[in-house]
Amino acid sequence: MTSVTHDESVYVPPAEVEEPELYHPKTFVGKYIWSQDAKVIAVQYAITAIAVGLVALVLSGIMRLQLGFPHVFSFITPSNYLQFVTMHGMIMVIYLLTALFLGGFGNYLIPLMVGARDMVFPYVNMVSYWVYLFAVLLLMASFFVPGGPTGAGWTLYPPQAILSGTPGASWGIVLMLISLAFFIIGFTMGGLNYVVTVLQARTRGMTMMRLPLTVWGIFMATILALLAFPALFVSAIMMTLDQTLGTSFFMPALVSKGEHLGYNGGSPILFQHLFWFFGHPEVYIVALPAFGIVSDLISVNARRNIFGYRMMVWAILAIGGLSFMVWAHHMYVSGMNPYFGFFFATTTLIIAIPTALKVYNWVLTLWRGNIHLTVPMLFAIGFVFTFINGGLTGLFLGNVPVDIPLSGTMFVVAHFHMVMAVSPVLVVFGAIYHWYPKVTGRMLNDTLGKFHFWVTFLGTYAIYYPMHYLGFLGVPRRYYAMGTTFIFPESAQTLNEGITIAALIVGAVQLVFLYNLIWSYFHGKPAGGNPWRATTLEWQTPHTPPKHGNFGPTLPVVYRWAYDYSVPGAAADFIPQNQPPGTKAAGTMEPHQ
Amino acid sequence: MTYALLFLGGIMAVVVWWLVRQTVHVKPWLEQRPIESVSGDGALPLPSVKVGLGVFLAVATSLFALLISAYHMRMAGEDWTRLALPRVLWLNTAVLILASVAMQWTRVAARRGQLDHVKNGLIAGGVLSFSFLAGQLWAWQQLNAAGYFVAANPANAFFYLLTALHGLHLLGGLWVWGRTTAKVLRGVEVGKVRLSVELCTVYWHYLLLVWLVLFAVLLHTHT
Numbered sequence: 001m002t003s004v005t006h007d008e009s010v011y012v013p014p015a016e017v018e019e020p021e022l023y024h025p026k027t028f029v030g031k032y033i034w035s036q037d038a039k040v041i042a043v044q045y046a047i048t049a050i051a052v053g054l055v056a057l058v059l060s061g062i063m064r065l066q067l068g069f070p071h072v073f074s075f076i077t078p079s080n081y082l083q084f085v086t087m088h089g090m091i092m093v094i095y096l097l098t099a100l101f102l103g104g105f106g107n108y109l110i111p112l113m114v115g116a117r118d119m120v121f122p123y124v125n126m127v128s129y130w131v132y133l134f135a136v137l138l139l140m141a142s143f144f145v146p147g148g149p150t151g152a153g154w155t156l157y158p159p160q161a162i163l164s165g166t167p168g169a170s171w172g173i174v175l176m177l178i179s180l181a182f183f184i185i186g187f188t189m190g191g192l193n194y195v196v197t198v199l200q201a202r203t204r205g206m207t208m209m210r211l212p213l214t215v216w217g218i219f220m221a222t223i224l225a226l227l228a229f230p231a232l233f234v235s236a237i238m239m240t241l242d243q244t245l246g247t248s249f250f251m252p253a254l255v256s257k258g259e260h261l262g263y264n265g266g267s268p269i270l271f272q273h274l275f276w277f278f279g280h281p282e283v284y285i286v287a288l289p290a291f292g293i294v295s296d297l298i299s300v301n302a303r304r305n306i307f308g309y310r311m312m313v314w315a316i317l318a319i320g321g322l323s324f325m326v327w328a329h330h331m332y333v334s335g336m337n338p339y340f341g342f343f344f345a346t347t348t349l350i351i352a353i354p355t356a357l358k359v360y361n362w363v364l365t366l367w368r369g370n371i372h373l374t375v376p377m378l379f380a381i382g383f384v385f386t387f388i389n390g391g392l393t394g395l396f397l398g399n400v401p402v403d404i405p406l407s408g409t410m411f412v413v414a415h416f417h418m419v420m421a422v423s424p425v426l427v428v429f430g431a432i433y434h435w436y437p438k439v440t441g442r443m444l445n446d447t448l449g450k451f452h453f454w455v456t457f458l459g460t461y462a463i464y465y466p467m468h469y470l471g472f473l474g475v476p477r478r479y480y481a482m483g484t485t486f487i488f489p490e491s492a493q494t495l496n497e498g499i500t501i502a503a504l505i506v507g508a509v510q511l512v513f514l515y516n517l518i519w520s521y522f523h524g525k526p527a528g529g530n531p532w533r534a535t536t537l538e539w540q541t542p543h544t545p546p547k548h549g550n551f552g553p554t555l556p557v558v559y560r561w562a563y564d565y566s567v568p569g570a571a572a573d574f575i576p577q578n579q580p581p582g583t584k585a586a587g588t589m590e591p592h593q
Numbered sequence: 594m595t596y597a598l599l600f601l602g603g604i605m606a607v608v609v610w611w612l613v614r615q616t617v618h619v620k621p622w623l624e625q626r627p628i629e630s631v632s633g634d635g636a637l638p639l640p641s642v643k644v645g646l647g648v649f650l651a652v653a654t655s656l657f658a659l660l661i662s663a664y665h666m667r668m669a670g671e672d673w674t675r676l677a678l679p680r681v682l683w684l685n686t687a688v689l690i691l692a693s694v695a696m697q698w699t700r701v702a703a704r705r706g707q708l709d710h711v712k713n714g715l716i717a718g719g720v721l722s723f724s725f726l727a728g729q730l731w732a733w734q735q736l737n738a739a740g741y742f743v744a745a746n747p748a749n750a751f752f753y754l755l756t757a758l759h760g761l762h763l764l765g766g767l768w769v770w771g772r773t774t775a776k777v778l779r780g781v782e783v784g785k786v787r788l789s790v791e792l793c794t795v796y797w798h799y800l801l802l803v804w805l806v807l808f809a810v811l812l813h814t815h816t
Contacts, residue, residue: 121641121642188652192652195648196641202636230652234656245744246744264672265671266667267667270663270667277597320605321605324605560621
């Protein structure tokens with residue numbers, strides 16, 4: 001480790017971008033409702049996303065009740081079941097995970113971690129949240145319209161999405177599509193802020209290669225989202241026109257009950273291309289922030305610098321780039337040309353390389369680390385396990401000959417949930433336990449946290465591991481009930497019952513988490529400014545929670561990267577990014593040469 | 594999806610090029626230069642709002658590239674009938690070119706600090722842009738009168754969709770134009786609107802370019 005002594009009186013070059021003028025609200029409404037402070041907007045995003053996520057969680061519980069104990073609950077009809085499947089999927093992927101990672105963590109962490117006072121366009125940032133809320137309300141409204149919400153499945157494939165036999169084919173689907181369009185408009189407003197803030201508002205000394213990986217992950221995910229969401233926007237608009245004005249973008253010629261429906265020659269495959277052109281990057285829109293956050297959680301709690309920082313950055317970029325080259329692996333069963341299948345199988349397998357590289361680097365960061373099994377660390381390690389499991393089954397499904405027999409089965413549900421649902425959700429929990437002390441000034445209860453982790457972690461394995469076996473048996477996904485199909489052994493149904501019981505337990509334990517969030521806000525142990533003894537700038541603010549403007553009268557100056565943990569010779573096992581070389585801060589000493 | 598992929602390839606190339614130019618080659622764990630030698634944080638030497646506009650234009654380009662991709666894929670359908678383009682589109686194109694020229698003239702005047710010219714240029718640019726939109730509506734009307742409303746055939750549906758989305762983008766620009774023009778009419782000094790005028794001009798040039806590409810695509814496939 002080299003170090004250069006520094007005299008604080010020397011000239012410090014001015015920042016290249018002037019500090020923005022902050023809006024200073026004086027009323028409660030200005031401060032907490034129509035707020036332009038990214039931290040308040042982050043909390044607004046997080047509360048809304050978690051609230052709508054709870055709705056989706058309840059829906060999944062109802063679905064599991066039906067699958068585990070068919071014909072017991074009369075209020076679950078086949079139509080309802082499809083509606084619950086659809087709403088659960090779309091809410092979780094878009095309205096919870098995307099909104100929480102980018103709108104929630106992005107808003108809170110980007111300005112603080114890069115050393116900025118706020119996002120560069122605070123007003124647009126505020127509007128972004130309100131447009132998001134409007135999109136959520138539109139989606140929720142579909143529960144109350146004639147026909148209920150759409151039951152087309154979360155991929156909304158035409159033609160069935162807008163045919164009369166599908167639940168919610170009149171109002172529900174239109175509300176879903178319009179809600180998605182508004183979500184994308186709102187996200188674009190927020191996304192512009194995240195990207196430009198990282199590009200332009202970094203404090204002095206905060207070069208790109210000194211950014212914490214959390215910021216790198218959110219930054220790259222935002223770029224992906226900005227470029228990929230237009231595909232969903234376009235398909236949503238086109239399908240809305242098909243449904244409302246009778247165009248035939250996606251709708252082929254159809255005869256229903258002996259009557260020609262008026263559509264002609266549309267291409268459902270075109271919709272699939274557009275949807276998955278968005279849909280596959282969406283996996284990484286959720287995963288990249290999770291990768292970044294987990295890197296930081298592991299580094300902080302192993303008291304070690306992240307292994308292979310540069311490789312981690314390049315891996316994020318490579319994954320981002322490659323994620324646009326693999327979309328059609330979701331369409332192997334659409335009858336595509338086998339050569340295309342070969343191409344997309346190859347790119348899919350290639351993307352495993354940078355992803356595996358990240359996994360190795362997390363494990364190597366842990367290797368011989370001074371591991372502190374805090375609650376965030378438990379969730380981070382849980383993520384690594386789960387992501388490896390989910391990733392490995394992805395290699396199965398990435399191959400055409402394996403995918404074709406499995407694609408209609410519960411194997412896909414198991415794979416998808418391990419890699420795209422449980423993994424990022426574990427990171428969400430880890431991140432909340434990690435940054436809650438900064439947001440509120442209080443620690444979350446540790447015992448409740450560990451209880452929450454172990455039940456969630458083991459419970460999700462109890463849910464999804466057996467589901468792979470159901471898939472191998474050929475148990476189909478999307479089915480309301482297996483009925484009198486005797487090709488499945490009786491044990492398949494017993495397994496389904498077990499999965500349902502595990503799912504209900506995991507669902508119920510989330511109430512403990514919610515209780516912890518609320519209880520700790522009032523009674524939690526005071527956190528202090530830097531309870532995890534972390535190096536990044538958000539932990540170096542003069543106030544906890546940080547006030548509007550984040551850093552008091554002067555912005556911090558950054559002298560080092562974000563991972564100076566356990567530096568040989570240093571008195572403390574961390575050196576904050578804003579600590580000048582050769583000086584002491586917060587009881588630390590500069591390392592020896 | 595070739596067009597969309599080409600566009601995205603270009604964007605990724607720019608991102609990688611920019612990062613290579615950044616300090617991506619350094620070893621940050623060793624790099625602790627004294628702060629006086631740190632030339633800055635590597636921000637682009639542009640106002641943030643300009644960078645924001647650049648990012649937005651990339652998003653809008655993604656949207657239009659995907660639409661063009663979808664247009665070409667849908668053209669492969671057996672029911673595709675070629676579109677009879679209204680001739681007024683040529684006039685509209687000329688009007689939009691003039692609007693762009695007017696905005697460029699305004700930009701030059703703003704740089705020179707000539708308030709009167711800025712005022713005239715903005716008004717001319719706005720009037721021409723509204724004329725363009727009116728002309729597009731007229732084209733819709735002509736198609737409708739000829740019996741080709743949005744659902745008549747897929748080529749028509751795309752025509753309405755493409756022109757509507759382009760028009761909506763122009764309307765968004767006109768909202769910013771309206772705020773800038775109101776300031777100029779109130780007599781605000783030129784320095785305070787120079788950046789807005791520049792942003793409007795860049796946006797107008799971009800929308801002209803998009804329209805020319807869309808028009809070329811439509812011409813390439815019309816009757």
